[in-house]
Amino acid sequence: MAPALLAAIDLTNPTTPSNGLSPQSLAFVGHVYSRVTPDTVDLALTHLQSSVGLYSSYLGVATLPIDDIVSLLDAGAAKVFVTRKQLFELEALHISQDRIVLALPGNTREENIEALAGTQVDVYSHHVEDIELVEAWLKEYGTDRPDVFVSFASPKIDDALQISRLAAIPVIPAQQLTVDPKSEPGHLSVATLLMANATSDRPDGLFSTIVTDERGVALGLVYSSAESVAESLRTGRGVYQSRKRGLWYKGESSGDVQELVSVSLDCDNDCLRFVVRQKGRGFCHLATPTCFGNYNGLSKLQKTLQSRQASAPPGSYTGRLFSDPQLLRAKILEEATELCDATSKKDIAFEAADLFFFALTKCVAAGVSLEDVERNLDAKSIKVKRRKGDAKPAFTSQAVPANGETEVKNLNKPVKEASEIPKSKQDPAGIRDGRIAMKRYITSQEAPETIKSALQRPSQRSSEQIIGICRPIIDAVKARGDAALLEYTHKFEKATSLTLPVLKAPFPPSLMQLPAQTIQAIDISFENIRKFHAAQKEDKPLVVETMPGVVCSRFSRPIERVGLYVPGGTAVLPSSALMLGVPAMVAGCRKIVLATPPRANGSITPEVVYAAHKVGAEAIVLAGGAQAIAAMAYGTESVSKVDKILGPGNQFVTAAKMIVSNDTNAGVSIDMPAGPSEVLVVADSTANPAFVASDLLSQAEHGVDSQVILIAVGLNETELAAIEDELHKQASALPRVDIVRGAIEHSITLVVDTIAEGLRLSNQYAPEHLILQVKDAEGVVGLVENAGSVFIGPWTPESVGDYSAGVNHSLPTFGYAKQYSGVNLGSYIKHITSSNLTKEGLQNVGGAVMELARVEELEAHRRAVSIRLGVA
Known part of the structure; x- marks a missing residue:
C-alpha cells in the first residue's frame, strides 16, 4: 500500500523540533522521508536500525555511491529516491524496482513526461513551485501508473490535498505537520492529509474500521470519522466514533485502553485499519482478547507464557524453565535435534511445535515478544545483499542424521590441525x-x-569458523564502540578491572620503568630500524617527459592515520611496536595508534609503552584480537579511526583484518594477511x-x-x-x-x-x-x-x-610471500601521479587520445581534447 503522506525529517535532528511531529506521531503516520548525504550515511544506518518496526524509511540518496545505497537498502530502507544513472546501476545489481523511486530531473511538463517514458518505477518531483503544472502532467500521466511523490517549495494544505486527490503522495517537512491543529493552526493537519482520499458509502459518512494487534490478528470491527481519527492521532490512543455516544475513547471506563501503533487506509480507501497494543483484559466487552473469541496458536502461547512468567503455579514446569537457563538451553537443543531427525508430516509438526514452545519461552524470559521476532523477520526479508548461506562449520560436523543414512559432504575440515599445548609430559605432541x-x-x-x-x-580452525567467530565481534564494536571493546577485553584477556580501553599519550613515566640495559637495547634497535627505513626514502619526485610537452610525475605522501597491531598472548613483543612504529614515524604519518592486549591486571608491559613513546604514538588501545582491529578500523568514542592497519597476529587477527579491509564502509586497508x-x-x-x-x-x-x-x-x-x-x-x-x-x-x-x-x-x-x-x-x-x-x-x-639488525620483522606468512612484501617504508606511503601538458604536448598526444576515445565510444572524452585543439 502506498503511504498517504511522507513526513520529511532531518537526519541530523531526527527527533524533530517541538512544534513538529514527535517520533511516536511519525510512527502513527507509518512513513518518513530523509535526504542522505555522504556525511550522514552513518546517521541514516543508525536511524534505520532504531526505527525497525516503527515506520518505513524513504531515503533521498542522489549524492551517494551505489555501495552506500545498497547498504541502506540492506539495512531496511523501504525505498530510495535516485537519479536515472543510479537507477540503471541498481537495476544492473538486480535490485527490485519496488524499492526504487526515480527523482525527476526538472519541473517542466516536457521534462517530466520525457523522464517518465518507459519507466516502471515510482517517481518523485522535488521542491515543486507550480502546482498547476504538476496537476497537468499527473493527469496526463494517468492513474494506472506507479506511485508519484511530490514535495513543495512552500507546503500548503490545499496544495497537498489537491496532490493527494490526484493519487500522488505529498512529502511534507515534519516540523510543518501537526496532529493537534487546534493548538497549532499554522501547521498542516496529518489527519486531514491521511483522510484526503477516504470514501464512505454509509449514509452517516462513517468509515468501517478493522482493529488489529501488531501481529495482524483482528480484534474487532468499529467505525471512525475524520474527527475520531484526528483525536486518535492527537492522543495516541484508540479513539473511534460510536453511532450512539459520539467519540468513543476505547477503555475509558473499563480500563482496557489501546495504545495506537499506526493508522492506514485499505486499497479502496473505504476502510481504515488501526493497529493497536491492547491493554487490560482484551478488546471485547466480554473480556476476551478479540470480539471473535480468545487467541489461539502462537498468540495464545505467548499470553500463557507471559502469565506463567508473572506468577507460575507451584511446581510449574514452565516456571522451572524460566528459573533454570541451562535446562531451557538443553531443551531447545534437544527439540531442534528431534525436529531435524523427524521425517513424517505428523512428527515434523509435533517436534516443530515443541521447538516453538521452548524458543518462545526463551524469548519471553528475555522480554522479547512475537511482534519483535516478526519485525526482525520482516527486516530480513528486504535485505538485498546475498549471503552464501552455508551452516557454520561447528554445526556441519553434527549434520549427519541420527539414523546415519545421509552422508554430509564439504565439512570444511582443515587439512592439518595445529596441535594444542601438551597437557602433560605423557602427551605425545611433538x-x-x-x-x-x-x-x-x-x-x-x-x-x-x-x-x-x-x-x-597447520590450521586450528577452518577459515569459515574463524570468520564466523570474528564477524559478530567486529559488528559489536562497530555498533557499540568502547562498551563492546571493554566487554571483549574483560572476556578474552581477563582484565576485568580495566575501565578505559585506551591509554593516551603522553604516557606516564611510571609506566615505562625499565632496567638500563633494556632501554639501551630498545634504543639501539630503534636507531638501526630508523636508519634502514630512512634510507628507503625517495629523494625527489619521479619526473618523466614521455614526449615533448607531456610531463608525467609521481610523488609520495604519507598515509595520514595508521593503526599498528602489536601481538601479546604468549609472549611480550615490544619489538613489534618498534618494527611497525619506526617506519610510520620515518614516513611522517600524522597519527599513530597502537593496539595490544593488556595483562590480566589491565596494564601493558613497560617495554611496549616505552617503544610507543619512542615512535610518537598518540595512544595505545588496550585490546587484542578482532575487537582491537574493529576499534581501529571504525573508530570508537576513545579510539581514533585509522586509514591502514598493519601488524602480525594469530588467525583471528588475520581474519579480522581481511573482513574490515573488504568492508567499503570501513575505508581501511591492511599490510598483508599475516599469520x-x-x-x-x-x-x-x-x-x-x-x-x-x-x-x-x-x-x-x-x-x-x-x-x-x-x-x-x-x-x-x-x-x-x-x-x-x-x-x-x-x-x-x-x-x-x-x-x-x-x-x-x-x-x-x-x-x-x-x-x-x-x-x-x-x-x-x-x-x-x-x-x-x-x-x-x-x-x-x-x-x-x-x-x-x-x-x-x-x-x-x-x-x-x-x-635489532634494522630489517623489518613484520613479514608475510602462510605462503603470502609469493604476493606480498614485508612491512617497509613504502607500507606507510601512497604515491600520487600528475600530468602537466603544454599546448605543444596536447598537440603531440591529442590525436592518440581522440582516436582511442572514438574506439571506446566515449565522445565527451574525445571532445575534451578536440575543443582545446580546435578540431572537429
Whole structure:
C-alpha cells in the first residue's frame, strides 16, 4: 500500500523540533522521508536500525555511491529516491524496482513526461513551485501508473490535498505537520492529509474500521470519522466514533485502553485499519482478547507464557524453565535435534511445535515478544545483499542424521590441525621415539603429492569458523564502540578491572620503568630500524617527459592515520611496536595508534609503552584480537579511526583484518594477511648443528600454530642425527618447551639431494623467514624467489632480524610471500601521479587520445581534447 503522506525529517535532528511531529506521531503516520548525504550515511544506518518496526524509511540518496545505497537498502530502507544513472546501476545489481523511486530531473511538463517514458518505477518531483503544472502532467500521466511523490517549495494544505486527490503522495517537512491543529493552526493537519482520499458509502459518512494487534490478528470491527481519527492521532490512543455516544475513547471506563501503533487506509480507501497494543483484559466487552473469541496458536502461547512468567503455579514446569537457563538451553537443543531427525508430516509438526514452545519461552524470559521476532523477520526479508548461506562449520560436523543414512559432504575440515599445548609430559605432541623431533621425509623416496601435503600450513580452525567467530565481534564494536571493546577485553584477556580501553599519550613515566640495559637495547634497535627505513626514502619526485610537452610525475605522501597491531598472548613483543612504529614515524604519518592486549591486571608491559613513546604514538588501545582491529578500523568514542592497519597476529587477527579491509564502509586497508610465525632453514654439511637447531626453535617457541621446516641438502644419517640431537637437547631446556612441542608436532625435515631442489621447495613454500646455512650462502640468494626475509650465513640468526639488525620483522606468512612484501617504508606511503601538458604536448598526444576515445565510444572524452585543439 502506498503511504498517504511522507513526513520529511532531518537526519541530523531526527527527533524533530517541538512544534513538529514527535517520533511516536511519525510512527502513527507509518512513513518518513530523509535526504542522505555522504556525511550522514552513518546517521541514516543508525536511524534505520532504531526505527525497525516503527515506520518505513524513504531515503533521498542522489549524492551517494551505489555501495552506500545498497547498504541502506540492506539495512531496511523501504525505498530510495535516485537519479536515472543510479537507477540503471541498481537495476544492473538486480535490485527490485519496488524499492526504487526515480527523482525527476526538472519541473517542466516536457521534462517530466520525457523522464517518465518507459519507466516502471515510482517517481518523485522535488521542491515543486507550480502546482498547476504538476496537476497537468499527473493527469496526463494517468492513474494506472506507479506511485508519484511530490514535495513543495512552500507546503500548503490545499496544495497537498489537491496532490493527494490526484493519487500522488505529498512529502511534507515534519516540523510543518501537526496532529493537534487546534493548538497549532499554522501547521498542516496529518489527519486531514491521511483522510484526503477516504470514501464512505454509509449514509452517516462513517468509515468501517478493522482493529488489529501488531501481529495482524483482528480484534474487532468499529467505525471512525475524520474527527475520531484526528483525536486518535492527537492522543495516541484508540479513539473511534460510536453511532450512539459520539467519540468513543476505547477503555475509558473499563480500563482496557489501546495504545495506537499506526493508522492506514485499505486499497479502496473505504476502510481504515488501526493497529493497536491492547491493554487490560482484551478488546471485547466480554473480556476476551478479540470480539471473535480468545487467541489461539502462537498468540495464545505467548499470553500463557507471559502469565506463567508473572506468577507460575507451584511446581510449574514452565516456571522451572524460566528459573533454570541451562535446562531451557538443553531443551531447545534437544527439540531442534528431534525436529531435524523427524521425517513424517505428523512428527515434523509435533517436534516443530515443541521447538516453538521452548524458543518462545526463551524469548519471553528475555522480554522479547512475537511482534519483535516478526519485525526482525520482516527486516530480513528486504535485505538485498546475498549471503552464501552455508551452516557454520561447528554445526556441519553434527549434520549427519541420527539414523546415519545421509552422508554430509564439504565439512570444511582443515587439512592439518595445529596441535594444542601438551597437557602433560605423557602427551605425545611433538614426541617421536621418546624424543622431541620433527617428522622426516626423504624427497627422492616420496611422491610429489606427499611432499606437497607435508608442506601445507597447520590450521586450528577452518577459515569459515574463524570468520564466523570474528564477524559478530567486529559488528559489536562497530555498533557499540568502547562498551563492546571493554566487554571483549574483560572476556578474552581477563582484565576485568580495566575501565578505559585506551591509554593516551603522553604516557606516564611510571609506566615505562625499565632496567638500563633494556632501554639501551630498545634504543639501539630503534636507531638501526630508523636508519634502514630512512634510507628507503625517495629523494625527489619521479619526473618523466614521455614526449615533448607531456610531463608525467609521481610523488609520495604519507598515509595520514595508521593503526599498528602489536601481538601479546604468549609472549611480550615490544619489538613489534618498534618494527611497525619506526617506519610510520620515518614516513611522517600524522597519527599513530597502537593496539595490544593488556595483562590480566589491565596494564601493558613497560617495554611496549616505552617503544610507543619512542615512535610518537598518540595512544595505545588496550585490546587484542578482532575487537582491537574493529576499534581501529571504525573508530570508537576513545579510539581514533585509522586509514591502514598493519601488524602480525594469530588467525583471528588475520581474519579480522581481511573482513574490515573488504568492508567499503570501513575505508581501511591492511599490510598483508599475516599469520603464525614460520621459518625454513636450508642447511648443508657445512652447517653447525647447534646453530640450525637454535634457529628452528626460535620460531617454534612463538606458538603451537607456528611451523618450522628444515631442508637438509645432501646430509647423511650421522649429520641429520646431530641436528636432531641438538633440537631435542635445546628444546628440553626451554621454559616454553610445551609450546615448542605443539609446533614441532606439525613441523618437518625434508632431505634433498641438491641445493637447487632445496630452493625449489623453499620457493614453493614461500617462508616468512628463510635462513641459508650453506656453503656460499650469498651466492645462493640468487635462487630465492619467494621469502619474507632472508638470513645469510652462519652468523645471521633470525633473531637479529626480529630485533635489532634494522630489517623489518613484520613479514608475510602462510605462503603470502609469493604476493606480498614485508612491512617497509613504502607500507606507510601512497604515491600520487600528475600530468602537466603544454599546448605543444596536447598537440603531440591529442590525436592518440581522440582516436582511442572514438574506439571506446566515449565522445565527451574525445571532445575534451578536440575543443582545446580546435578540431572537429
